[in-house]
Amino acid sequence: MVVDFAKRMEMAVVNTYFQKREEHRVTYRSGGRSTQVDYILCRQGHLREVSDCKVVVGESVARQHRMVVCKMTLEVRKKKRGKTEKKTKWWKLKNEETCEEFRQKLRQVLGGQDELPDDWETTAEVIRETGRKVLGVSSGKRKEGKDTWWWNEEVQECVQRKRLARRKWDVERTEESRQEYKEAQRRVKREVAKAKQKAYDELYDRLDTKEGEKDLYRLARQRDRDGKDVQQVRVIKDRDGKVLTTQESVQKRWKEYFDELMNEENDRERREEDVDVVEQETAEIGKNEVRKALKRMKSGKAVGPDDIPVEVWKCLGEAAVEFLTSLFNRILESEKMPEEWRRSVLVPIFKNKGDTQNCSNYRGIKLMSHTMKLWERVVEARLRKKVEICEQQYGFMPRKSTTDAVFALRMLMEKYRDGQKELHCVFVDLEKAYDRVPREELWYCMRSSGVAEKYVRLVQDMYERSMTVVRCAVGQTEEFKVEVGLHQGSALSPFLFAMLMDRLTDEIRQESPWTMMFADDIVICSESREQVEEQLERWRFALERRGIKVSRSKTEYMCLNERDQGRSVRLQGAEVKKVQEFKYLGSTVQCDGECGKEVKRRVQAGWSGWSKVSGVLCDRRVSARLKGKVYKTVVRPALLYGLETVAVRQRQEAEMEVAEIKML
Numbered sequence: 001m002v003v004d005f006a007k008r009m010e011m012a013v014v015n016t017y018f019q020k021r022e023e024h025r026v027t028y029r030s031g032g033r034s035t036q037v038d039y040i041l042c043r044q045g046h047l048r049e050v051s052d053c054k055v056v057v058g059e060s061v062a063r064q065h066r067m068v069v070c071k072m073t074l075e076v077r078k079k080k081r082g083k084t085e086k087k088t089k090w091w092k093l094k095n096e097e098t099c100e101e102f103r104q105k106l107r108q109v110l111g112g113q114d115e116l117p118d119d120w121e122t123t124a125e126v127i128r129e130t131g132r133k134v135l136g137v138s139s140g141k142r143k144e145g146k147d148t149w150w151w152n153e154e155v156q157e158c159v160q161r162k163r164l165a166r167r168k169w170d171v172e173r174t175e176e177s178r179q180e181y182k183e184a185q186r187r188v189k190r191e192v193a194k195a196k197q198k199a200y201d202e203l204y205d206r207l208d209t210k211e212g213e214k215d216l217y218r219l220a221r222q223r224d225r226d227g228k229d230v231q232q233v234r235v236i237k238d239r240d241g242k243v244l245t246t247q248e249s250v251q252k253r254w255k256e257y258f259d260e261l262m263n264e265e266n267d268r269e270r271r272e273e274d275v276d277v278v279e280q281e282t283a284e285i286g287k288n289e290v291r292k293a294l295k296r297m298k299s300g301k302a303v304g305p306d307d308i309p310v311e312v313w314k315c316l317g318e319a320a321v322e323f324l325t326s327l328f329n330r331i332l333e334s335e336k337m338p339e340e341w342r343r344s345v346l347v348p349i350f351k352n353k354g355d356t357q358n359c360s361n362y363r364g365i366k367l368m369s370h371t372m373k374l375w376e377r378v379v380e381a382r383l384r385k386k387v388e389i390c391e392q393q394y395g396f397m398p399r400k401s402t403t404d405a406v407f408a409l410r411m412l413m414e415k416y417r418d419g420q421k422e423l424h425c426v427f428v429d430l431e432k433a434y435d436r437v438p439r440e441e442l443w444y445c446m447r448s449s450g451v452a453e454k455y456v457r458l459v460q461d462m463y464e465r466s467m468t469v470v471r472c473a474v475g476q477t478e479e480f481k482v483e484v485g486l487h488q489g490s491a492l493s494p495f496l497f498a499m500l501m502d503r504l505t506d507e508i509r510q511e512s513p514w515t516m517m518f519a520d521d522i523v524i525c526s527e528s529r530e531q532v533e534e535q536l537e538r539w540r541f542a543l544e545r546r547g548i549k550v551s552r553s554k555t556e557y558m559c560l561n562e563r564d565q566g567r568s569v570r571l572q573g574a575e576v577k578k579v580q581e582f583k584y585l586g587s588t589v590q591c592d593g594e595c596g597k598e599v600k601r602r603v604q605a606g607w608s609g610w611s612k613v614s615g616v617l618c619d620r621r622v623s624a625r626l627k628g629k630v631y632k633t634v635v636r637p638a639l640l641y642g643l644e645t646v647a648v649r650q651r652q653e654a655e656m657e658v659a660e661i662k663m664l
Helices: 002-008 044-049 090-094 096-109 120-135 153-172 175-207 213-226 247-263 287-296 310-316 318-334 370-386 402-418 439-448 453-463 493-504 529-544 596-612 624-640 650-663
Strands: 011-013 028-030 033-035 041-043 050-062 065-072 343-350 362-367 423-429 467-472 515-518 521-526 556-560 581-584 587-590
Touching (some): 002 011, 090 120, 090 310, 096 120, 096 310, 213 624, 247 362, 247 467, 287 318, 310 318, 318 453, 370 453, 370 493, 439 493, 556 581, 587 596, 596 624
16 A cells, blocks of 8 residues: 555655664564554655664654654755744733832832933833843743643653663563563653642642632633634735745735835825814823823733833832823923834734735734823823714714614614614725825814814824834834824724714714714615615715725615615615625624524624633633633623614523523
């Protein structure tokens, strides 16, 4: 069989080309019999590059099988390793003792003073240096879980003695050496069992404490990653679909893609009219404003290029509040923020749909300076007090959420279903909405909203000379400018986009729920196909003349109680895709007004969440209390999302109960 296969494939059985003693040829021993059943094959053209092939005595790969080793002379290109940046272990500041040690060390560096230096550059460098000394620095590489993480010195010594005993038995072939090898095997099994038991006892004891609960979620994520075939995509396709494999070409492609995305504007009309500029005095920033902004900032987020997380300011308390208040007031006066804040790191995040090797299926999230985000939150809080956004905008507005928009749409559909009247809905998709916003339009919309010119200049300064790099699986790209669009991952961007959409659609919006917006997700409803088509054209004209493009391929149309089957809405002569169901803000709405498919998708989402944490939920040694906490925070929210807006029938409720019982 092996010889026939080798002949057909023009290959050579390497084991047979070298004269060896029997002990270096036999690959399998059992019951007093020995034979050669393991082979190494290579192409006949590569045979001249093989210098040796033999069985290594004393090394067993599987039961009764020995290791076969082949020596070849190959020309191997040296693989360049992607550079990894060393990271300060800021997460240690969660410990109060470490936090106090950091404060004391910083006080010593400052000569016993509690106040931080006035200028940003000096303060930032002092904080970074103190953090490295007190908290330590990691390599920046992701730790890969090893199957032998529980090994100790005793286990390693026993394994080494077993290897030596196996080699001795292979050479001597005596009963005494055989018994010695068997005893070494039993000793290794005992030591491995003891070491595993001890390591897992310590692990589960730690998980059952308040401090170890967060480790439980980390363990669940690690076990979920271990179950995946591919954890990181290291190759990518170019614009022609060719797969790029080298580090340089992959980095170049990522830079090329995001450079085009963030530096190209859509065609638009230039505004000829001027808008009145509001010149008014602005009050100094108070400590309470900084405290509120600091309170709204979440901990545990990835740091920007300046390597100073918000945890530092929270750790330093009032000293940080005083410094930040002084710093922000200087920026307010000079209208110039620190140059260090202008840099960011762009991380591509897969959208979980489409080809993983296609750049367009990734969303770029910017890692920005946390201190700049604090500054943005202070400015945002002031802008929200001065600018009123329309009631049709549900995205990132106080006391509004996706649930409100979904509920309003479902109530409208139920009302028209009960009345057996037609309802026509168009779900408008905007192409790369955040990334293609013309900044000149943004400044115009801010001024037309009555924003003081001082704040317009402050926001302009945030976008002035913006630079970024792309951090991908093979390292970081070269730096490039970002001259179009809003910052993804910014604290201020959602409100700026809402303000832009508010001004651009001021004359064409209908009352809610006939028109609803959640950031760039728009739904337009009407009682007739002609009306909704007319509304869609008005929206297209209003947005595209200002550089915001409506997607022809992703905009979709749905009709409830349709009488004239087969017709669809047209946009500039092209037919808009007609659908029977649409996933609106994560909740599926159907053209018949029913909710059966949404319930099934909720069950699927629940099982998807369950599978991600099944490594913990199915572990018998994890306590029921911890399993319950993981279930309530990961699985149940996915199972119940948006169902408060759905009129669930008893049969559908029973489906969900059955799914939950199976999960538990």
